[in-house]
Amino acid sequence: MLKLNTVQKISSHPTSKLLSFSAISIGLIGLLILIFAGFGWISSNPVLLFFSLAMMSAGVILYSVFLYKYVPAGIKNNHNMSSSISSKGILAWLTAMVLTAFYILLYWYPEYLGLHANGNFGLIGFFDPLSRFLKNQDASQWFVYGVLYTLAILIYGIKFIWKYRHSKYQIIRTISVMFFQFAFAFLLPELMLRLNLPFNDFKNMWPLNYYFFDECHIKELLQAGNIGWLMLVWGILMVVLISPVLTYLYGKRWYCSWVCGCGGLAETAGDSFRHLSDKSLGAWKIERYLVYSILVIVVLMTVGVLYSYFTGQEKFLFIQTSALRSWYGFLIGAAFSGVIGVGFYPLMGSRVWCRFGCPMAAVLGIQQKFFSRFRITTNGGQCISCGNCSTYCEMGIDVRAYAQRGQDIVRASCVGCGICSAVCPRGCFKIGEWECGYF
Amino acid sequence: MKNIYIIGNGISGVTAARHLRKKSEHQITLISEESEYFFSRTALMYSYMGHMQWKDLMPYPIEFWKKNRIDLLKTRVLSIDFKNQNLMTREGQNLNYDILILATGSTPNLSNWPRQNLTGVGCLYHQWDLQKLEEYSKNIQQAVITGGGLIGIEMAEMLHSRQIQTTMLVREKEYWSNVLPLEEAQMISAHIRRHGIDLKLQTQLKEIKGSDKVTAVVTDQNDEISCQWLGLTIGVRPNIDVFKNTELEIDRGILVDAMLKTNIPNVFAIGDCAQQRQAKPGRKDIEAVWYTGRIMGKTVASVICGERTEYDPGIWFNSAKFFDIEYQVYGEISSSIQENVESIFWRHPTVEKSIRINFDRTTKKVLGFNLMGIRFRQEVCERWINQKNDIQQVLQNIRLAFFDPEFFEDCSNDFIQLANQKTGMNIHLNAGWELNNVLNFLKN
Known part of the structure; x- marks a missing residue:
C-alpha cells in the first residue's frame, strides 16, 4: 500500500514538475553554450564542447525519465493535441523556424556557421576539437551536422524507449536505428577518413544516396584501391540483391524504420510530430505523383551521369546531365529532404520526406506492394x-x-x-x- | 426506389446506410440530433485526453456521404405517425417514409438521486456530455465517479489525465466483477489503484451535496468525499422514451424478431435500442455493444433488400482497455463459477497479463477465452469455438491464436505447463505462430 501511495504522489506531485523543470534547464544551458559558440561569443574549447553536448543529452534523458518513469508503462499520448510543441502552437512554429534557418545556413551559407578555409570559427570552429580527435582534420559543416544528427537520434531514441517500454518491438527497433546511425552513419565513416579512406556509409544506398554513381564519387572509390572496389561492389549489391531480398522477407521496414538515418530521426526526435501527417485522400494522391516522379527523375539522372562518365558526352538524350544533377542536389537532396523534410517536422509531421520525396522509399514501396511477404x-x-x-x-x-x-x-x-x-x-x-x- | 429514413447515426444506423447503398438504389437519409457526421462514440475519451482531435473521431471523410448519396439530416424527430408513415421533426417538417429504421441507441441510466441535476453532475455518452465535462473540469481538483463499468473507468482515465484526484465508487466486490471472473477483476482493481485512482469497492452513492454546484457526495459507508464533479456511469438503457404510448411494441427496448422487424410493417429497429423477442441461446435480449450494432446494421440492410436472412450475432466477443491493460473475450466467460465449466487460468508472475480458457467439464469442448494484456486472433478463437474443438487440441495449437506484436514474450510454455498441472494432461505445443500456419489453419 505504501508503494502505491508513492506512485500516486510522484505522478502528480510538484517534485516531479520541479525535476522536469531542472532537466529542461540543464538541456537549455547546453543548447545556450552551442548558440553562444555559434555567435562567436565563446571560443573553441573541448571542455565546453563536451559540457554542451553532455548537458543537452542529460537534459533530454532526465526529462524523459521524470516524464515516464513514475507512471505505469503504456501509451502516453495525453495532451498531444493541446500542447504547444505537438499541436502546431507557438513552440512548434519557433522550432520549425529555427530548424529551417539552420538547414538553409548548413546547405547554402556554411560560412555563417563559421566554415573557413584558414581556420574555422563560430559553431563549426567549436566542433574542431572533436573532429581533430576523431580524424585529425578540422570540422566541416557536415561534421557538425553529423554529430548533432546522431546525438538527436541517440538521446531521443532513449526517450522513445522510455515512452514505449512496454513494447519489445519498439525497444528493439529503436536500438537498431540508434546503432545504425551511430556506428554506420557516423563513427565508421569518420574513422575511415582518419585512415585516409573514402567516406562511406555502408548502410546508405542508391537512390537515396543519389551521388553514389557521380563521376567524382566513382573516381574516388576507384582510386582507393581494394577497399574502394569493395565499397563500390557493396553499394551495387545493396541495390540489386540485399535490399530486394530483405524487402521480400520483411517489407520495407527493414530499412525505413530499422536502419535508415532519415527514418531514424523521424522515429526518435520526430515522434512527437507523427500525428501531424495528412491523412486525406488528396494527400495520398500527391504522395503517389510526387514520389514516383522523383524516382523517375533520379533514375534518368543517374543513367545520364553514368552515360556521361563512360562516353564523355555532356548530353544524354536531350538532357544536360551535370545540370540535372546539380538541380536534383539543390531541389531534392537539400531543399526537400533537409529543409522541408526535417525543418517542417513540427508543422507537417516527421515523415514528409520519406512519404512524398524519398526515391528509395518509392523503390522499396513498389517491392513491398507487389513482391513481399x-x-x-x-x-x-x-x-x-x-x-x-x-x-x-x-x-x-x-x-x-x-x-x-x-x-x-x-x-x-x-x-x-x-x-x-x-x-x-x-x-x-x-x-x-x-x-x-x-x- | 424506396424512401428510407434511419433515425440515429451511430454505428448501427451508419452500417445499415452503407450496406443499403451497396445493395440498392434506395433514397437513404440518416437523421441525428447529436451530430451531423458519424463519429466513434467509443473514442470520446481520446478527444478529451488529447490523443485525438474531434475530426479524427470521424471514421469517414466528409465527401464520403455525398459520394455515396447518403443524406444527412441534423434534427430531432418529435413524433412518428406510424399509420401514415410520417415523421415530424423539431422544425415542424413532415417526412414521409417507405421504410423506417430505428437506431436510436442508448441513454445513460439515472436512478433519480435528489440533486442529480446540480451543475457538475454528468454522464458520458453523448457529444454534449463531453463538451459539458470539458468546460466544467477546467478548474476542478476532485471528482467522484459512481459505477464500476466500462464508461466509469473511461471517465476515471479521462479525469486522471488532467491531474484531477478521482474516487470511484463501485458496488461490486471488485471492479466489473459482475462480468469479469474474480481473478481478472482483482487484477484490474489493483491496476486502477496503481494509477492513483481511489477505488472504493462495495460502496454506493447515498447522497449528493451542494446548492447549485455539487460540492460533495456521501457514500453508503457514510464517508463524505468532497468533489466538484460527479460522474454518473451506472450503465445505459435503450433510448426509447419517444415511443412510449405509441403503437410500437416496446418492453425495455423496441421488440424485434430475428429479421429485426418491429410489430409495425416497414419499421425496423437495430442496435442498442432493439430488444430481441427471442434471444439466441446464451445471449442477452439487449446487447448494447458496438459489434452487435454493426452486425444488426448489416443484417437489416440485407432484409430490406429482400434477402432471407436473420440476425446472427455469431460467437460472442468484446474488448476494452482498462488504463493500460487490454482486454479481449471470445465465447462464453462467466463471472461466477459454474459446475459444468472448467477453467484454466494463468497469470504472468510479474506483469499484468493473464490467459483464461474455459471448457466443458464432461465433453471437453472449448467454450471461451478471456485475455488480459495479451492479444488473441479473433478468427482462430471463433473457429475453435464454432467447431466445438477439444480443449487438448486447442491447447496444443494455442500459438496459432497469438496476436501480440513480434518479440513480445511468448508465454505459451508457462501456460501449457500450468494447464498440464491443472488438468493432468500431457500436452506438447504444436506449430509456431507464423502467419502462414495461421492462414493454413483458417483455410482448411
Missing part, C-alpha cells in the same frame, strides 16, 4: 473505428479504413513502425509476414 493483418471484428491508428500513422495512411472492414493492410508507403498496433486499444493489428507465392 509483409502485411499487417487485422482482428477486424474488434475494431471500434476510434481512429488512434490513423491519427498516429506517420505515413498518413488511413489505417482505420482497412481495420474497420477487417482488411489486411498492404500499402507501399507503410514503413512498419508498428505504432498502429501499439496505440490500438482493442488489439486489432499484427505486423507479420506470410509466403506470397513468388519464390
Whole structure:
C-alpha cells in the first residue's frame, strides 16, 4: 500500500514538475553554450564542447525519465493535441523556424556557421576539437551536422524507449536505428577518413544516396584501391540483391524504420510530430505523383551521369546531365529532404520526406506492394473505428479504413513502425509476414 | 426506389446506410440530433485526453456521404405517425417514409438521486456530455465517479489525465466483477489503484451535496468525499422514451424478431435500442455493444433488400482497455463459477497479463477465452469455438491464436505447463505462430 501511495504522489506531485523543470534547464544551458559558440561569443574549447553536448543529452534523458518513469508503462499520448510543441502552437512554429534557418545556413551559407578555409570559427570552429580527435582534420559543416544528427537520434531514441517500454518491438527497433546511425552513419565513416579512406556509409544506398554513381564519387572509390572496389561492389549489391531480398522477407521496414538515418530521426526526435501527417485522400494522391516522379527523375539522372562518365558526352538524350544533377542536389537532396523534410517536422509531421520525396522509399514501396511477404493483418471484428491508428500513422495512411472492414493492410508507403498496433486499444493489428507465392 | 429514413447515426444506423447503398438504389437519409457526421462514440475519451482531435473521431471523410448519396439530416424527430408513415421533426417538417429504421441507441441510466441535476453532475455518452465535462473540469481538483463499468473507468482515465484526484465508487466486490471472473477483476482493481485512482469497492452513492454546484457526495459507508464533479456511469438503457404510448411494441427496448422487424410493417429497429423477442441461446435480449450494432446494421440492410436472412450475432466477443491493460473475450466467460465449466487460468508472475480458457467439464469442448494484456486472433478463437474443438487440441495449437506484436514474450510454455498441472494432461505445443500456419489453419 505504501508503494502505491508513492506512485500516486510522484505522478502528480510538484517534485516531479520541479525535476522536469531542472532537466529542461540543464538541456537549455547546453543548447545556450552551442548558440553562444555559434555567435562567436565563446571560443573553441573541448571542455565546453563536451559540457554542451553532455548537458543537452542529460537534459533530454532526465526529462524523459521524470516524464515516464513514475507512471505505469503504456501509451502516453495525453495532451498531444493541446500542447504547444505537438499541436502546431507557438513552440512548434519557433522550432520549425529555427530548424529551417539552420538547414538553409548548413546547405547554402556554411560560412555563417563559421566554415573557413584558414581556420574555422563560430559553431563549426567549436566542433574542431572533436573532429581533430576523431580524424585529425578540422570540422566541416557536415561534421557538425553529423554529430548533432546522431546525438538527436541517440538521446531521443532513449526517450522513445522510455515512452514505449512496454513494447519489445519498439525497444528493439529503436536500438537498431540508434546503432545504425551511430556506428554506420557516423563513427565508421569518420574513422575511415582518419585512415585516409573514402567516406562511406555502408548502410546508405542508391537512390537515396543519389551521388553514389557521380563521376567524382566513382573516381574516388576507384582510386582507393581494394577497399574502394569493395565499397563500390557493396553499394551495387545493396541495390540489386540485399535490399530486394530483405524487402521480400520483411517489407520495407527493414530499412525505413530499422536502419535508415532519415527514418531514424523521424522515429526518435520526430515522434512527437507523427500525428501531424495528412491523412486525406488528396494527400495520398500527391504522395503517389510526387514520389514516383522523383524516382523517375533520379533514375534518368543517374543513367545520364553514368552515360556521361563512360562516353564523355555532356548530353544524354536531350538532357544536360551535370545540370540535372546539380538541380536534383539543390531541389531534392537539400531543399526537400533537409529543409522541408526535417525543418517542417513540427508543422507537417516527421515523415514528409520519406512519404512524398524519398526515391528509395518509392523503390522499396513498389517491392513491398507487389513482391513481399509483409502485411499487417487485422482482428477486424474488434475494431471500434476510434481512429488512434490513423491519427498516429506517420505515413498518413488511413489505417482505420482497412481495420474497420477487417482488411489486411498492404500499402507501399507503410514503413512498419508498428505504432498502429501499439496505440490500438482493442488489439486489432499484427505486423507479420506470410509466403506470397513468388519464390 | 424506396424512401428510407434511419433515425440515429451511430454505428448501427451508419452500417445499415452503407450496406443499403451497396445493395440498392434506395433514397437513404440518416437523421441525428447529436451530430451531423458519424463519429466513434467509443473514442470520446481520446478527444478529451488529447490523443485525438474531434475530426479524427470521424471514421469517414466528409465527401464520403455525398459520394455515396447518403443524406444527412441534423434534427430531432418529435413524433412518428406510424399509420401514415410520417415523421415530424423539431422544425415542424413532415417526412414521409417507405421504410423506417430505428437506431436510436442508448441513454445513460439515472436512478433519480435528489440533486442529480446540480451543475457538475454528468454522464458520458453523448457529444454534449463531453463538451459539458470539458468546460466544467477546467478548474476542478476532485471528482467522484459512481459505477464500476466500462464508461466509469473511461471517465476515471479521462479525469486522471488532467491531474484531477478521482474516487470511484463501485458496488461490486471488485471492479466489473459482475462480468469479469474474480481473478481478472482483482487484477484490474489493483491496476486502477496503481494509477492513483481511489477505488472504493462495495460502496454506493447515498447522497449528493451542494446548492447549485455539487460540492460533495456521501457514500453508503457514510464517508463524505468532497468533489466538484460527479460522474454518473451506472450503465445505459435503450433510448426509447419517444415511443412510449405509441403503437410500437416496446418492453425495455423496441421488440424485434430475428429479421429485426418491429410489430409495425416497414419499421425496423437495430442496435442498442432493439430488444430481441427471442434471444439466441446464451445471449442477452439487449446487447448494447458496438459489434452487435454493426452486425444488426448489416443484417437489416440485407432484409430490406429482400434477402432471407436473420440476425446472427455469431460467437460472442468484446474488448476494452482498462488504463493500460487490454482486454479481449471470445465465447462464453462467466463471472461466477459454474459446475459444468472448467477453467484454466494463468497469470504472468510479474506483469499484468493473464490467459483464461474455459471448457466443458464432461465433453471437453472449448467454450471461451478471456485475455488480459495479451492479444488473441479473433478468427482462430471463433473457429475453435464454432467447431466445438477439444480443449487438448486447442491447447496444443494455442500459438496459432497469438496476436501480440513480434518479440513480445511468448508465454505459451508457462501456460501449457500450468494447464498440464491443472488438468493432468500431457500436452506438447504444436506449430509456431507464423502467419502462414495461421492462414493454413483458417483455410482448411
